[in-house]
Amino acid sequence: MKYFPLYLKNTLILCFLTVxxxxxxxxxxxxxxxxxxWRGRNKVFLVALATMMIPFPVVMVPIYCMFRWLGWIGTLRPLWVGSFFAGxxxxxxxxxxxxxxPKDLSDAARIDxxxxxxxxxxxxxxxxRPALMVVALFQFMFTWNDFLGPLIYLTDQKTFTLALGLQFFQSQHGGTEWHYLMAASTLVAxxxxxLFFFTQKTFIEGISMTGLKG
Structure with a gap:
C-alpha cells in the first residue's frame, strides 16, 4: 500500500476543509x-429542515453534471465545496x-x-464551543469514512481518500489476503x-447541552 501516505494526506486535507x-x-x-x-425566518428554517428528507440518490446525477460542467471531476473540490453552504x-x-x-447577553452587547x-x-x-465541537466531530467522522463521494468524483489514484484507497487495496489483493486487509482497516479506523477517546467528554457535553428549545 505504497500510496497510503498520499491517501492519508488527501483525507486530512478534506477533513480540515470540510470541518x-x-x-x-x-x-x-x-x-x-x-x-x-426577520420576516419569514421560521418558514425558511422549516424549508431548510425539509431538505433533510431528500435522499442523496435523488440529487446525485444533477450534482455530478454540475461539477462536470465546472470541470471539477477528478479533483477534491466536489468533496469540500458543499460544506461551505451550511447543512x-x-x-x-x-x-x-x-x-x-439568554438573549440579555446579545441585547446588552447591542446597547454597548x-x-x-x-x-x-x-x-x-x-x-x-461544546456544540461546535459536536458538529466538527460529526463532520470529521463523516468525511473520514465517506466512500460514495470519492467513488463518484475521484478518477485518479493520486487523489483517492483512505476509504476509497482501502477498497482499491482490497480489489488488488482479492478476497483472500485477509491479514493485509485487516492491517489496512486498522490503520484507517x-x-x-x-480522536473520539480524547474528545468524548466534550462530545457528550455538547450533545447533552443541545436541547430542543424552540
Whole structure:
C-alpha cells in the first residue's frame, strides 16, 4: 500500500476543509435563524429542515453534471465545496443551542454598540464551543469514512481518500489476503478511535447541552 501516505494526506486535507466550512457556515446560519428577527425566518428554517428528507440518490446525477460542467471531476473540490453552504442538520443542532443562551447577553452587547457580526464572533461562538465541537466531530467522522463521494468524483489514484484507497487495496489483493486487509482497516479506523477517546467528554457535553428549545 505504497500510496497510503498520499491517501492519508488527501483525507486530512478534506477533513480540515470540510470541518472549517461546516462549522463556519452552519454557525453563521444558525445565528441568523435563532438570534436575528426577520420576516419569514421560521418558514425558511422549516424549508431548510425539509431538505433533510431528500435522499442523496435523488440529487446525485444533477450534482455530478454540475461539477462536470465546472470541470471539477477528478479533483477534491466536489468533496469540500458543499460544506461551505451550511447543512440543515448542523444548522438545526447549533440553532437549538443558540436558543438556550439568554438573549440579555446579545441585547446588552447591542446597547454597548456591538454589531451583529461582533456579537456572533466574540460572544456567541465562545459560548457554544461544546456544540461546535459536536458538529466538527460529526463532520470529521463523516468525511473520514465517506466512500460514495470519492467513488463518484475521484478518477485518479493520486487523489483517492483512505476509504476509497482501502477498497482499491482490497480489489488488488482479492478476497483472500485477509491479514493485509485487516492491517489496512486498522490503520484507517485507528485515528477516529483515538480522536473520539480524547474528545468524548466534550462530545457528550455538547450533545447533552443541545436541547430542543424552540
Amino acid at each position: 472549517v466550512g461546516t462549522v463556519f457556515s452552519s454557525s453563521l446560519a444558525a445565528y441568523g435563524f435563532s438570534r436575528i428577527q 440543515a442538520f448542523n444548522v438545526f443542532l447549533l440553532r437549538q443551542f443558540f436558543l438556550t443562551i 454598540g456591538c454589531s451583529e457580526l461582533r456579537i456572533y464572533w466574540q460572544i456567541m461562538l465562545p459560548l457554544c 485507528l485515528p477516529v478511535i483515538v
